[in-house]
Amino acid sequence: MNDSYPKYLMAFDSYKDITPDILKEYNIQGILVDLDDTLVIHNYPVPDKSVQEWLMQMEHAGIPVCIISNNQKKRMMSFIKDLNVGYFYNSFKPRTHVIEYALGVMNIKRENAVLIGDQLFTDVLAANRAKIKSFLVKPVGTKSTIFIKIKRYIERKMSK
Ligand SMILES: [Mg+2]
Secondary structure, three states, rough: OOOOOOOOOOOOOOOOOOOOOHHOOOOOEEEEEEEEEOEEOOOOOOOHHHHHHHHHHHHHHOEEEEEEEEOOOHHHHHHHHHHHHHOOOOEEEOOOHHHHHHHHHHHOHOOOOEEEEEOOOHHHHHHHHOOOOEEEEEEOOHHHHHHHHHHHHHHHHHHH
């Protein structure tokens, strides 16, 4: 691993493991979060119950959340319809202009922000370039999960 490799502050299995207490430890006052494969499976149209609960937890803790996605407008509008969050689509991470803009809108300092995402070379690299903290999460619904589902399906078929 050389110096140009994107560097994250911490890695988590899921966004669900990132709590207000952890954020407080790192002086984080605002969250920028990726959408696809970070909060839900790619293109899953709506926030599921755990996303809603996590966002509610952050809202109660007074930590603003802004969803920053490289995906398109239509996809984002479907997802955020009933949510009280900031959002940017077509963000072009690892470019940083949307991060800069979001920090301004949220009125938080660079050192008090974190970007949460599942991709090293889009999310973490964007955070590195913008000089903000980053948390890497495992992609929701990784191939292994799909593989396990297929395996179970075959097992079910065979046991009939
Ligand atoms: Mg992603």
